[in-house]
Amino acid sequence: MSAEILSSTPDPDSAAGQRPKFLSKERARRGPYRPATLLAGAWLILITVAAGAAPLLAGHDPLTQDLAQVQVGPGGEHLLGTDSLGRDLLARLLHGSRTTLLGVAVGVGVSVSIGVPLGLYAGYLRGRVDKVASAVAEILMSLPGLIILITVLAVYPYSMIAAMVTFGVLSSAALFRIVRNVTMAVAQDLYITAAKLAGLSRRQILLRHILPRIRPTVVAQTAIVAALALVTQLGLGFLGIDTRPPHATWGGVLQDASTVIAVSSWTVVPPVVVVTLTILAFGILGDTTTSQPYRLTRARTRTGRPQAPRTTRRAPADQLLCVEHLTVVLTRGGGGSILVDDVSFGIGRGEIVGLVGESGAGKSVTSRAILGLQPTQAKVDGFIDFDGLNLLDLTDKELHHLRGRRIALVGQEPMVSLDPTIRIGAQLAEAVRAHQKVGRKESHRLARQLLTDVRISDPSAVADRYPHEISGGMAQRVCIAVALAGNPELLIADEPTTALDVTVQAEILDLLRDLQRERNMAVLLVTHDWGVVADLCDRAIVLYAGQIVEQAATERLFDHSCHPYTAALRAADPHQQQPGRRLTTIGGSVPPPGSWPPGCRFADRCVSVTEECSNAAVPLHLVAEGHITRCIHVRADDKEAHRVP
Numbered sequence: 001m002s003a004e005i006l007s008s009t010p011d012p013d014s015a016a017g018q019r020p021k022f023l024s025k026e027r028a029r030r031g032p033y034r035p036a037t038l039l040a041g042a043w044l045i046l047i048t049v050a051a052g053a054a055p056l057l058a059g060h061d062p063l064t065q066d067l068a069q070v071q072v073g074p075g076g077e078h079l080l081g082t083d084s085l086g087r088d089l090l091a092r093l094l095h096g097s098r099t100t101l102l103g104v105a106v107g108v109g110v111s112v113s114i115g116v117p118l119g120l121y122a123g124y125l126r127g128r129v130d131k132v133a134s135a136v137a138e139i140l141m142s143l144p145g146l147i148i149l150i151t152v153l154a155v156y157p158y159s160m161i162a163a164m165v166t167f168g169v170l171s172s173a174a175l176f177r178i179v180r181n182v183t184m185a186v187a188q189d190l191y192i193t194a195a196k197l198a199g200l201s202r203r204q205i206l207l208r209h210i211l212p213r214i215r216p217t218v219v220a221q222t223a224i225v226a227a228l229a230l231v232t233q234l235g236l237g238f239l240g241i242d243t244r245p246p247h248a249t250w251g252g253v254l255q256d257a258s259t260v261i262a263v264s265s266w267t268v269v270p271p272v273v274v275v276t277l278t279i280l281a282f283g284i285l286g287d288t289t290t291s292q293p294y295r296l297t298r299a300r301t302r303t304g305r306p307q308a309p310r311t312t313r314r315a316p317a318d319q320l321l322c323v324e325h326l327t328v329v330l331t332r333g334g335g336g337s338i339l340v341d342d343v344s345f346g347i348g349r350g351e352i353v354g355l356v357g358e359s360g361a362g363k364s365v366t367s368r369a370i371l372g373l374q375p376t377q378a379k380v381d382g383f384i385d386f387d388g389l390n391l392l393d394l395t396d397k398e399l400h401h402l403r404g405r406r407i408a409l410v411g412q413e414p415m416v417s418l419d420p421t422i423r424i425g426a427q428l429a430e431a432v433r434a435h436q437k438v439g440r441k442e443s444h445r446l447a448r449q450l451l452t453d454v455r456i457s458d459p460s461a462v463a464d465r466y467p468h469e470i471s472g473g474m475a476q477r478v479c480i481a482v483a484l485a486g487n488p489e490l491l492i493a494d495e496p497t498t499a500l501d502v503t504v505q506a507e508i509l510d511l512l513r514d515l516q517r518e519r520n521m522a523v524l525l526v527t528h529d530w531g532v533v534a535d536l537c538d539r540a541i542v543l544y545a546g547q548i549v550e551q552a553a554t555e556r557l558f559d560h561s562c563h564p565y566t567a568a569l570r571a572a573d574p575h576q577q578q579p580g581r582r583l584t585t586i587g588g589s590v591p592p593p594g595s596w597p598p599g600c601r602f603a604d605r606c607v608s609v610t611e612e613c614s615n616a617a618v619p620l621h622l623v624a625e626g627h628i629t630r631c632i633h634v635r636a637d638d639k640e641a642h643r644v645p
């Protein structure tokens with residue numbers, strides 16, 4: 001038995017480790033619908049049906065000998081001719097396929113039911129389970145399979161079932177090893193860590209998160225096991241020890257044909273064709289699954305039909321927002337480029353998280369996608385769990401209901417966010433009525449209360465003014481008051497101080513901090529200002545060219561930032577500049593969507609760049625607890641790496 005063939009471990013990236021991609025219908029369907037696959041499937045169905053209906057289809061008894069008609073060629077009475085004892089070849093092949101295919105099914109069933117669950121558990125749990133299972137697998141793989149099968153058949157003469165159960169046990173070792181290796185690769189993904197933190201059981205993680213990712217590998221390997229089971233059966237049949245003669249098997253038919261090949265070359269043709277086509281079909285099916293691009297198991301778009309349950313709690317209990325593999329792609333009409341690429345992060349209740357990066361990094365597209373405010377002609381994919389709700393499954397109406405009430409947005413330009421023709425008080429009262437069932441009078445009272453909440457000292461006077469009659473800082477306070485009208489649990493503040501004077505900026509930031517504390521509100525703060533991050537944020541996410549390049553608690557990011565981009569961004573912070581010195585800048589600019597280089601996207605601008613940086617896409621990896629980075633030069637606990645000057 002060729003355990004070595006089976007154990008040729010596939011590249012985890014090819015089947016399991018690939019990052020999600022948007023698939024056109026054509027691309028997604030190319031694999032299973034290609035002609036070779038269809039033909040392979042049709043052949044396997046045909047022989048299975050033929051095996052089931054053998055007594056009806058055969059037309060002859062497979063055991064009846066007619067010594068007057070030995071080794072005759074195909075003809076009207078015997079469609080495929082006869083063998084050396086004058087038995088009908090078609091009848092023997094049809095009846096033989098029952099035994100042979102049953103044997104394959106037994107072998108595959110035993111192999112998969114041992115190898116797959118054990119591989120999953122060992123690859124995920126590691127530790128003692130892995131050590132013991134791996135040691136047993138090594139021993140099984142080193143045993144001489146054929147000798148063991150012959151020994152088993154010596155103990156249980158002509159027991160094809162005993163032989164194929166033994167085959168299944170032996171071949172499960174190689175299957176185990178492959179499943180274990182691929183599981184180990186997938187288990188390192190951050191979303192698996194998030195799933196663990198979410199309190200999902202081991203079983204849920206294995207079945208819902210890991211198994212779907214490694215499914216192509218499992219199916220491909222199962223097809224190989226099936227082909228090996230068939231070859232093994234043929235070998236045993238050829239030796240005449242799998243079933244009691246004159247019972248037909250494919251191996252037995254082949255063996256019989258081989259004895260008369262010198263005088264009747266035709267006799268060998270039908271069994272060889274049948275066996276070859278069947279092995280080829282298994283191979284093609286296995287190849288189809290591995291060559292299929294990775295399919296998003298939870299794939300959905302706003303325009304597509306929801307496929308996941310409407311409300312599935314995936315985020316940890318203390319996490320209000322859990323974004324996983326968020327990808328925003330312009331549709332072909334919009335240019336077809338990826339704007340945000342596989343972004344995952346979470347925000348705890350009452351936590352302030354900063355989203356930092358240069359202009360064009362993807363901060364706004366990321367934060368607005370949470371609210372369903374992606375650019376027109378863009379497709380959003382991934383998973384956005386907000387307090388148990390999958391936001392990407394919501395209808396426009398449901399999203400509209402959520403916006404302002406549970407998630408609110410404060411933008412960069414307060415003046416353009418307010419209607420110049422309506423008094424401040426009326427605008428605020430309108431916002432209150434949109435979220436709360438209150439009368440006009442009460443809504444105006446609540447509007448004035450909101451103005452007080454945002455530290456406006458004379459709320460009645462301001463309520464009576466039009467937007468052009470107030471300052472930019474005051475307008476931003478009003479915008480924050482509008483955002484608070486629905487008492488949101490999450491506030492997305494997209495560069496809320498960019499358009500304001502430095503002195504006013506500090507006041508607005510103080511206000512945001514106070515409001516967040518008073519209301520235990522989570523805040524996603526989009527900024528390019530490290531001072532704002534230092535002042536307000538518990539944690540920060542650094543984005544570059546649509547990807548997260550670093551994420552850590554603010555203090556850690558300031559003391560031990562690892563990614564050269566974070567270091568460069570911090571060095572270029574205007575607050576860090578020395579008077580009289582030239583401003584530090586980062587050479588070049590963020591590559592626009594569609595022009596991202598292969599490998600590290602920051603490589604062209606990086607002072608620490610080496611040749612390997614451009615070799616392959618750089619994955620995020622854990623540097624320390626809660627600290628991830630996307631730089632091949634940084635390893636865990638590499639304290640010296642890229643310290644910020």
Ligand SMILES: Nc1ncnc2c1ncn2[C@@H]1O[C@H](COP(=O)(O)OP(=O)(O)OP(=O)(O)O)[C@@H](O)[C@H]1O
Nearest residue numbers: 339358359360361362363364365366375376592593
């Ligand atoms: N509707 C759109 N069509 C095409 N490209 C877009 C669209 N919206 C955004 N982009 C591009 O996506 C990239 C990310 O934009 P985004 O606005 O998220 O950047 P940002 O980090 O928020 O920058 P800024 O601080 O300047 O707002 C940019 O290159 C931008 O040009």
